Amino acid sequence: MTFITLRSIFTFELSKMVSKELLLKLFPDWENDLYEEVIAHAELRSASAGSILLKKGQNIKSAMLVVEGTIKLYQEDEEGSEFFMYHLTPGEACAVTLVCNYHLEQSQVLAKAVTDISYLAIPLEFMDKWLQKYKSWHYFVIRTYRSRYEELLNTINEIAFKNMDERLEFYIKRQVERSGKTVKLTHQEIANDLNTSREVISRLLKKMENNGWISLSRNSFDWIKK
Amino acid sequence: MTFITLRSIFTFELSKMVSKELLLKLFPDWENDLYEEVIAHAELRSASAGSILLKKGQNIKSAMLVVEGTIKLYQEDEEGSEFFMYHLTPGEACAVTLVCNYHLEQSQVLAKAVTDISYLAIPLEFMDKWLQKYKSWHYFVIRTYRSRYEELLNTINEIAFKNMDERLEFYIKRQVERSGKTVKLTHQEIANDLNTSREVISRLLKKMENNGWISLSRNSFDWIKK
């Protein structure tokens, strides 16, 4: 009985094979040896929609590169509120996990799987080695930081200067860009992401519907405007 | 007459010498050849307090490393409001200017000199070369991005979760850390940095004074608390 349980956990955690074709598609500009190293040392892990991949304050154990699905990154406050910052999609990496070479560093962000996902987990000891060894990795890390930095600038632009109606519109548009006209989120989920209350979102969505921008249903709505 | 004017402009723009001692102090972990390159190719420029070093939308012409003084970085919105994000002090660099190798990229941020400053301006064509050639430069760029990313996370934490009184306290504390107990800013300047109105800041500061946290004067106040 116990054995079976243990084995099933083990099976779940066991890395699947990482194929070179997959890597070539996701990270087309890497050096050949780097592919080999990734194949040798990275684990292809999966997680189901909704699971938490990284929590604020948690020690970072491995770098995380998205292979399949979408991850959402949040800033978390002391009381456990979550503020949505940006998405990560296949070929992108979680910046905070890429430069944790020396000390055991703690995550300042929360990462959640939106869909079922798979990702490459690379043990941290390779981070510094690869930085030294592979130019393409080096560029990858810098590109990652640069684009995450830009995402944060966008986020700040929204909350520093805009009211909730505009922020909601921006939020929905980002959503639509990724997953199409139909947004499958409850008002409560949107409210959590924007750190406001469900009522506020309900009222604003109603107003958008009255303006003909969206069409509301239960558990989802469609973006019509433009 | 015209000649004299031209010469004075020229003199002002002319690069001063960059000494190796200076570089060693500010950037102690660089490679020797990198110091030489910086001495050969960087210009030591100066700017007076209040001047704008980089504007949103402006083409980036050179990388910027702070040598003396303090720079403030802002996010700017369409109407010209400015939202303060973080400071740059000697030994730090403006992240956005470091990875603009290929295309003519436009700045997404606004950078202003708080005090009289001097900084190294490095022509962009060296950015990619140095990334390839100098590991210490590579690490410098990554460290810069990493720490700016963390600053942005802090900023987001403030505006996403906190009310103006807490944001103001955080703002003042950052100020005090850098330039001591006496904060030499008008209420209007603080209001601009936090993207709120002067009245709001005046009232909150008054409340802080009543609580014994600060002592108000004209054009400045002292932080007393703790």
Add this chain to the structure above:
DNA sequence: ATTATATAGTGACATTTATCACACTAGCTT
């Protein structure tokens, strides 16, 4: 010393967002 100007204080009110209370409803369970 008087005036001018930038800075600061404060009441009154508007707007935005948050909170509470409760009604309504679609879609599932039994």
Add this chain to the structure above:
DNA sequence: AAGCTAGTGTGATAAATGTCACTATATAAT
């Protein structure tokens, strides 16, 4: 079909912030 439940709609009110109008005052300019 009846009942349950998560999701939604909406009024009433509170709290936070923004805006306007005006006063007061410290410092600089004359």
